[in-house]
Amino acid sequence: MVGHPLYKNIEITMSEKNFILETSLFKKLSMATIIGLITIIIGVFSSERIWPNILLAANYITGIGFAGMLFVSIHYVSNAGWGVAIRRIPEAMFSAFSVGFILMILVLLGAHHLYEWTHPGAMINDPILQGKEPWLNLPSFIMRVPVYFGIWFLLGKPILNHSRKQDESGDLEHKQKSIKWSAAWLYIGGITFIISSFDWIMSLEPHWYSTIFGLYNFSGVFNAGLAFMIILLIYLRRIGYLKVLKNDHLYELARYLLAFTTFWIYIWFSQHMLIWYANIPEETGYYLKRHAGAFGVLTIINIMMNWLIPFTILLFRKSKRTEKPLLIASAIVLMGHWLDLYLMIFPPLIGETPIFGLLEIGVVIGIIGVTLWVVLHSLSKWNLVPIKDPYLDESIHLHT
Amino acid sequence: MADHQISIREPQIHGNKNLNDVTNEVCNIMDRKPTWLWWLGISLALSALTLGIVSVSYQIATGIGTWGLNKTVGWAFDITNFVFWVGIGHAGTLISAILFLFRQKWRTSINRSAEAMTIFAVICAGLFPIIHMGRPWLAYWMFPYPNFRGPLWINFRSPLAWDVFAIGTYLIISATFWYFGMIPDLATVRDRAKNKIKKFFFGALSLGWNGSYRVWHRYETVYALLAGLATPLVVSVHTVVSFDFATSSIPGWHTTTFPPYFVAGAVFSGFAMVLTLMIIARKTLKLEDYITLNHIENMTKVIIVTGGIVTASYATEFFIAWYSGNGFEQFVFLNRALGPFAWAYWIMVGCNLITPQFFWFRSIRRNVTIVFILSIFVNIGMWFERFVIIVTSLHRDFLPSAWSMYSPTWVEIGTLIGSFGLFFTLFLLFIRTMPMISMGEVKAVLHYRGKEKE
Amino acid sequence: MEKLLIAEFQNEYDLVDSVKAVRAAEVEVVDAYTPYAVHGLDKAMDLKSSRLTRICFTFGFIGLLVGVFGQYWVSAVNWPINIGGRPWNSLPAFMPVAFEVIILFAGLGTVFSFFAWRRLKYGKPGLQPSLRVTNDRFYLVMKQGQQRKSSAPVSEIVMAHHGKMVEN
Incomplete structure (x- = not known):
């Protein structure tokens, strides 16, 4: 293989170390995961508020997995070459799905605490909810959870497998097949994600509906995924891995992040403006809850964290190529996505005042720990760089 | 980066050309005498335009009563055409700006004509609201300027006023982007021009461009900035058009997903129109080396993606209409699929949902004839989409005694044909007078290394 | 006035390479003339990145102020009208x-800043080597x-990169 024009870069990438999850880091991450677990166990027996927290964690972590796969498949479908060198990181993010699945099953156990429509009493006096019963009923709701995850898993796994097999054989056929699986992933995976958002989050307020809601959640998820990738890449480079990573790669990712934070505010504005303008009682209730009092302040902070601050930072060419502003913007986006989900999930469940207590802190620590743990663990199992991808050379010599 | 591009990527431009070949072949389109096909095309286009002028003149002289509108269906054909043309106008700037930002190099052979197409389509679109005013000579009332009527300002809370700004800005910025991108090519034409008139004309237009790299460097920055500005702009334009409907409380119009759904639909129809035009141009002007099968394939892929988003939007709308538990909402959607305008609905579904699915097959994507036919189906489907959204949501409103039907009169159909006439007239004049392929950008992707052929 | 040296090349790669070589020999590069925007030449010539980005931002910011306050003044201050019960300041x-x-x-x-700065204007004839x-x-x-002193004369550097000197 060495010497073939397609693999003239093989020496460069052979020197690339494979990632090893060091014991000290492993210990820290498992500590964080255990803190999260303990919080959940204590919460289940002591507070109703744990359920929205678990739902948030499930959505957040599933989102990371979804965004990683989304990035990989967009990259394949558009026949792009620049990101090949860093592709293993979004590929590793796929493993977050499994954690999301477990948490979602936990959510099902507490569905009565979250979803008003699971109570027969609420249904009886409410003709509108009765009309929705064919969709919003517990058996089919439970059934749909494994269906969504099954689709994501079955369509996503072949993409990863082909990528890994190509490391061994270098066969071009793997790329062709990945492109096909990626198209299927984008099409079917995208639609299932939108429906799952309707299911898991929108039905928290079963009278309210918004056709853009799935896309709104989607835009936030992709932002968070990109930010997660940027932070992880910079971290890996700082501790001595991934020498092929150049600032040009970060620049491209930062451009994506800039574009998608703008997309997020676009979708946010579309939903908000149309509901505000038409002023129909069925719809405005959603925003009345979120614009009054302390939640109103959080709404403004949400816009700043998910759009205004990262947008302003990333607008400048220089900050898209420099580690520090990139880290700041990405960290703000990651926290902002948590707040975004908080504002989607919590207001109908906890009354008029937002709470950020020990339960939330514990679960957040758990989210960070477990996500990093599964992603880094999965990263350590394979070559850190897809060494025989035909576009690798193009990616290593990316020059923007 | 060129050094590291791998042989599995096909070259953007076929035919192993050198830089001089590109200049000659692109400029020859303008230099040689028009073919009989061109004369045929322009005479058809001018006849259509004449019909349009007659229709519009008759309508303005007589009144909006010449249209098929009634009290229930107050918006129909005219607004359908408006939205249709604005949609067509989306592909040009999308190809130029978004594909530029995403470094899709294949855009270089088609961006110039796509941008021209955008401008012409937006001109066509802009005419419809103006003639709908009934008194188009007062169209300047749409602009906010100090006046002696109060000063009575325009209503900035009205989506129709937003349209004026969105379409106006879009026309100005697209035209600027188009002209700005053309300056180096105009200089090329100037430098090889033989006759004096041409030399003077292109000399004036090219603003003294001399190829200095210091200027090129700044020029590239401005081009990138314009692309960065045009990207959100192109999204905002169809968003604002969708607000015309979505800010109302009419079932079938008021739905929060309209902005992205309209934008995806616009890109979908715009790319279909680019395909239609580019396949004709490729064939008649013998541009097979520039507009290769890869270009066509890439465009069909964009159609699959946007078609997918459009499909997902139809499905979401239907699902949420049922899920909402709102009887009026549910009725509108059932009425679309099963009511008196069901034929229009199923044409829309057939053209927009089924047509793109053929493009999953590589053999079809690379078959120019089939792609051409399918692209026309998408155009038809997207016209009907707007018709369905506008007319079926209105014709059976909350009050059954007010229900009515709508059918267009000859004046409305004549106006639509006239807009096509205007569009093709402008486009045919464009390919005769301006370099229709961006030479400067095509040369940059040639990676020409060879020695002189001489 | 100092004499200008002009070299002609047939492709971008030779041009970029010889710019690097000539600059290494401490010959001042005045400008390059190219049929298209050559990738990487800006780095070779060591051109500074443009200030136009900041100008674009400034104009955009002015636009934001004009847009928001203009509409606010018109709709809420100068002639407030109640339309559909919307607030006067309908942000x-x-x-x-x-x-x-x-x-x-x-x-x-x-765009107009660029035209003004680079003195591109209607009908000015192009000054160019060829x-x-x-x-x-x-x-x-x-x-x-x-x-x-140690390096070869300019014409030799140019020749080494497949270029040729042109009479001024």
Whole structure:
């Protein structure tokens, strides 16, 4: 293989170390995961508020997995070459799905605490909810959870497998097949994600509906995924891995992040403006809850964290190529996505005042720990760089 | 980066050309005498335009009563055409700006004509609201300027006023982007021009461009900035058009997903129109080396993606209409699929949902004839989409005694044909007078290394 | 006036390489003339990145102020009218127009700044080494200054990169 024009870069990438999850880091991450677990166990027996927290964690972590796969498949479908060198990181993010699945099953156990429509009493006096019963009923709701995850898993796994097999054989056929699986992933995976958002989050307020809601959640998820990738890449480079990573790669990712934070505010504005303008009682209730009092302040902070601050930072060419502003913007986006989900999930469940207590802190620590743990663990199992991808050379010599 | 591009990527431009070949072949389109096909095309286009002028003149002289509108269906054909043309106008700037930002190099052979197409389509679109005013000579009332009527300002809370700004800005910025991108090519034409008139004309237009790299460097920055500005702009334009409907409380119009759904639909129809035009141009002007099968394939892929988003939007709308538990909402959607305008609905579904699915097959994507036919189906489907959204949501409103039907009169159909006439007239004049392929950008992707052929 | 040296090349790679070589020999590069924007030449010539980005931002910001406050003044101060019960200051409804004004200001402002700065204006004839600049030739314009003693004369460097010197 060495010497073939397609693999003239093989020496460069052979020197690339494979990632090893060091014991000290492993210990820290498992500590964080255990803190999260303990919080959940204590919460289940002591507070109703744990359920929205678990739902948030499930959505957040599933989102990371979804965004990683989304990035990989967009990259394949558009026949792009620049990101090949860093592709293993979004590929590793796929493993977050499994954690999301477990948490979602936990959510099902507490569905009565979250979803008003699971109570027969609420249904009886409410003709509108009765009309929705064919969709919003517990058996089919439970059934749909494994269906969504099954689709994501079955369509996503072949993409990863082909990528890994190509490391061994270098066969071009793997790329062709990945492109096909990626198209299927984008099409079917995208639609299932939108429906799952309707299911898991929108039905928290079963009278309210918004056709853009799935896309709104989607835009936030992709932002968070990109930010997660940027932070992880910079971290890996700082501790001595991934020498092929150049600032040009970060620049491209930062451009994506800039574009998608703008997309997020676009979708946010579309939903908000149309509901505000038409002023129909069925719809405005959603925003009345979120614009009054302390939640109103959080709404403004949400816009700043998910759009205004990262947008302003990333607008400048220089900050898209420099580690520090990139880290700041990405960290703000990651926290902002948590707040975004908080504002989607919590207001109908906890009354008029937002709470950020020990339960939330514990679960957040758990989210960070477990996500990093599964992603880094999965990263350590394979070559850190897809060494025989035909576009690798193009990616290593990316020059923007 | 060129050094590291791998042989599995096909070259953007076929035919192993050198830089001089590109200049000659692109400029020859303008230099040689028009073919009989061109004369045929322009005479058809001018006849259509004449019909349009007659229709519009008759309508303005007589009144909006010449249209098929009634009290229930107050918006129909005219607004359908408006939205249709604005949609067509989306592909040009999308190809130029978004594909530029995403470094899709294949855009270089088609961006110039796509941008021209955008401008012409937006001109066509802009005419419809103006003639709908009934008194188009007062169209300047749409602009906010100090006046002696109060000063009575325009209503900035009205989506129709937003349209004026969105379409106006879009026309100005697209035209600027188009002209700005053309300056180096105009200089090329100037430098090889033989006759004096041409030399003077292109000399004036090219603003003294001399190829200095210091200027090129700044020029590239401005081009990138314009692309960065045009990207959100192109999204905002169809968003604002969708607000015309979505800010109302009419079932079938008021739905929060309209902005992205309209934008995806616009890109979908715009790319279909680019395909239609580019396949004709490729064939008649013998541009097979520039507009290769890869270009066509890439465009069909964009159609699959946007078609997918459009499909997902139809499905979401239907699902949420049922899920909402709102009887009026549910009725509108059932009425679309099963009511008196069901034929229009199923044409829309057939053209927009089924047509793109053929493009999953590589053999079809690379078959120019089939792609051409399918692209026309998408155009038809997207016209009907707007018709369905506008007319079926209105014709059976909350009050059954007010229900009515709508059918267009000859004046409305004549106006639509006239807009096509205007569009093709402008486009045919464009390919005769301006370099229709961006030479400067095509040369940059040639990676020409060879020695002189001489 | 110092004499300008002009070299002609047939492709971009030779041009970029010889720019690097000539600069290494401490010959001043005045300008290059190319038929298209050559990738990487800006780094070779060590051109600073443009200030036009900041101009674009400034114009956009002015557009934002004009758009938002203009609409506010018109709708809430100068002649407030109750339309459909919307508040006088209908900020969400002002956003679309404000956005369009931002883009219009930023776009036109940038382009006209560029024209003014680079003195591109209607009908000015192009000054260029050869008419083939806009077709298929690359030119490098240098100034003969204090060349480093140890290095070869300019013409030899140019020749080594497949170029040829052109009479001025």
